Amino acid sequence: MAILIDPPLFExxxxxxxxxxxxxxxxxxxxxxxxxxLPARGFEGDHYDVPEERYAAVVAAGARPTDVRTLLRALVASGLRLPKRRGDTGVARVPDVHLPDGTVADIDLVRSGREVEPRRTFAAMAFVRDAAGDHVVVHSVRRDQWGPPGGWREAGESVRENAVRELREETGLVVAPETLVPVGYERFRVTATGxxxxxxQDLLQLYAVDLPTVRPAFGERLDGVDGCRWVSWAELEALCAGEFYWPILAAVLGPDPAGW
Known part of the structure; x- marks a missing residue:
């Protein structure tokens, strides 16, 4: 086993x-x-970014200096590399996630301000925040867990329409598709199929939306959801910190987010 570091060449x-x-x-x-x-925010899904002024100290601590190509080959050979588009930011890879239908997958969580390919996108989720900074969570009957509203895409609808419909059906809140801001995606590497x-289709699109009012009232919702709440950040963390998607939710919504 080895910890490798390449030269500080990337600006x-x-x-x-x-x-x-x-x-x-x-x-x-x-x-x-x-x-x-090194701060946790320096982790990008498969590596830490290390500023030039910390390079010598990290090498002194035991990291083995190597060139860029050797480091990349070692990362690929390890199976830990998290592929992403240029400009996207890897957040985490969560292994061996068991879904309600029996599907098992390793899931890559990636921050991105760009939408992913619709033809590969099977579902969408919306992170909803009100004017006071509180958040929407719903309780799924099928999964028996709290989380942001979202669900599977239906035939004939766009990915944004998918997110808007799920939000309306699960909370009664209505937003315009153009108010949705892409903030990331989940990539499912399936190992057992349910x-x-x-x-x-291996991608779930993540959007964020800011509402102009404080804790607007919820409307009627479908039977698949038996609870809907406005919660503070601390309450959101208490409800959702154990779920596989938490690292990217925290990266987007946390106390010191990089911005939507």
Whole structure:
């Protein structure tokens, strides 16, 4: 097992950066980063970004210097690489998630201000925030859990229409499709297929929407949802922090988000 770091050659935000990876295990990588005092926000799904001024200290702590190509080959060979489009930000890979229909998948959580390919998108979810900064959660009967409103896409509807319909059906709140802001996506790497899984569709689109009023009243909702609440950030964390999607929800909605 080894922790690898490449030279600080990549320029962003007025600084130069290195990439820090493990060739075996993400937990090993996280433990090493904590020991070096690297902030959690520096993790991008499969590596930590390390500013040039920290490079020498990280090498002194035990990271093995290597060139960019060798580091990338080691990351790919480890199976830990999280592919993403240029400009997207990897948040986490959550392994072995069991879905209600029996589907099992490793799920990549990726931040992005761009929508993903509609032909690959099977569902959408909306992170809804009111004018006071509170959040909407609904309780799914089928999953027996609280979370943001969302669900499977129906035939003939666009991905945005999918998100708007699910929000209306689960909360009674109505928003215009153009108010939805793309903030990321979930990519499902399926290892066991359940009866509801759609071959060729592996993406769930994530949107955010800010409402202009404080805690607007909920309307009628479908039978699949038996609870709907406005909650504070602390309440949202208490309800959802154990769910697989929590890392990206926290990255988007948390106390110090990068912005929608």
């Amino acid at each position: 962003a935000h007025g600084r130069r950066w290195s990439h820090l990876v493990s060739d075996t295990d993400l937990e090993e990588l996280h433990a090493f980063a904590r020991g070096c005092g 009866p509801l899984w759609r071959p060729g």
